[in-house]
Amino acid sequence: MLHFPVLLEESIDFLVQKNDGTFIDCTFGRGGHSKNILEKIHKNGFLTSFDKDPYAIKFAKKISQKNFNIIHDSFCNLNKYFKENSVDGILYDLGTCSTHFDDPERGFSFNKDGPLDMRFDNTNGESLIEWINKASESEIMKILYTYGDEKHGKLISKEIISERQKNPILRTIQLADLIKNIYPEKQKKNHPATKSFQAFRIFINNELDELEESLRSAQHIIKKNGIIVTIAFHSLEDNIIKNCFKPKEKHYPRDIPLNNERIITFKCIAKKIRPSNNEIKTNPRSRSAIMRVFQKI
Numbered sequence: 084m085l086h087f088p089v090l091l092e093e094s095i096d097f098l099v100q101k102n103d104g105t106f107i108d109c110t111f112g113r114g115g116h117s118k119n120i121l122e123k124i125h126k127n128g129f130l131t132s133f134d135k136d137p138y139a140i141k142f143a144k145k146i147s148q149k150n151f152n153i154i155h156d157s158f159c160n161l162n163k164y165f166k167e168n169s170v171d172g173i174l175y176d177l178g179t180c181s182t183h184f185d186d187p188e189r190g191f192s193f194n195k196d197g198p199l200d201m202r203f204d205n206t207n208g209e210s211l212i213e214w215i216n217k218a219s220e221s222e223i224m225k226i227l228y229t230y231g232d233e234k235h236g237k238l239i240s241k242e243i244i245s246e247r248q249k250n251p252i253l254r255t256i257q258l259a260d261l262i263k264n265i266y267p268e269k270q271k272k273n274h275p276a277t278k279s280f281q282a283f284r285i286f287i288n289n290e291l292d293e294l295e296e297s298l299r300s301a302q303h304i305i306k307k308n309g310i311i312v313t314i315a316f317h318s319l320e321d322n323i324i325k326n327c328f329k330p331k332e333k334h335y336p337r338d339i340p341l342n343n344e345r346i347i348t349f350k351c352i353a354k355k356i357r358p359s360n361n362e363i364k365t366n367p368r369s370r371s372a373i374m375r376v377f378q379k380i
């Protein structure tokens with residue numbers, strides 16, 4: 084399956100306000116947004132892209148433009164690479180690429196049999212196989228509720244523990260079938276394992292903590308008037324984004340002096356932008372995308 088960049092024109096129009104600026108694409112993926120940024124900037128502009136996924140890095144290395152650099156690291160480490168007030172625009176297009184689901188060996192898909200890996204960076208950290216075969220019932224249940232809003236989390240975690248006592252849980256289809264077989268309700272639209280797979284993926288990749296940490300760094304490294312564009316795919320991500328950009332003053336009672344606090348303020352210049360019906364028709368994955376745009380003031 085091809086990967087279609089979501090809200091491409093809309094996001095890059097906001098992001099690139101000057102063609103000799105310094106830009107960051109935090110989520111290179113298959114390079115849809117990065118390539119568009121590179122088309123817009125001229126040779127004095129510069130784009131640095133990040134991705135955790137070694138396959139994304141392989142794609143990025145094919146780009147030979149001199150004003151482009153790819154970094155194989157998590158976007159939560161932005162501040163290792165950039166100084167304060169040094170960047171004109173930062174883009175986040177969160178979550179997975181369609182291509183992650185194409186390769187069964189990555190373990191993201193409940194429709195294709197493969198090892199239960201689910202790491203964006205499969206050269207680093209703990210895979211789902213390692214975790215799911217040692218986690219306690221209550222740990223599994225907590226992940227299913229917190230990151231998947233799976234109301235049958237208790238039932239599913241119990242079944243995982245019971246299956247584990249007979250056979251280790253190693254394959255995507257093994258886990259998907261286990262969930263399907265005990266799921267109490269018939270699901271018309273989605274596979275019964277949809278929410279569980281989402282929850283495990285978010286947990287294994289530490290997606291929400293890394294997003295929050297990265298947005299905090301982004302707020303420092305972006306210049307005054309610089310732009311941060313975010314594209315989120317579910318409310319857990321979107322809530323973190325909204326919270327991070329809430330005016331800070333609101334958190335302090337009026338009588339506490341703020342002299343020593345450096346207050347960084349952002350204006351939301353576009354909120355809740357959704358893909359058009361046409362885009363959703365061509366790329367159904369885009370249907371849950373929510374774009375927000377913030378400017379440092």
Ligand SMILES: C[S@@+](CC[C@H](N)C(=O)[O-])C[C@H]1O[C@@H](n2cnc3c(N)ncnc32)[C@H](O)[C@@H]1O
Nearest residue numbers: 088110112113114115116134135136157158176
């Ligand atoms: C939706 S895709 C980006 C698609 C890209 N905009 C395009 O048009 O091809 C999200 C990408 O972000 C990467 N990713 C997710 N979390 C990350 C993190 N914490 N740091 C760096 N990359 C991350 C994933 O590996 C994936 O390749």
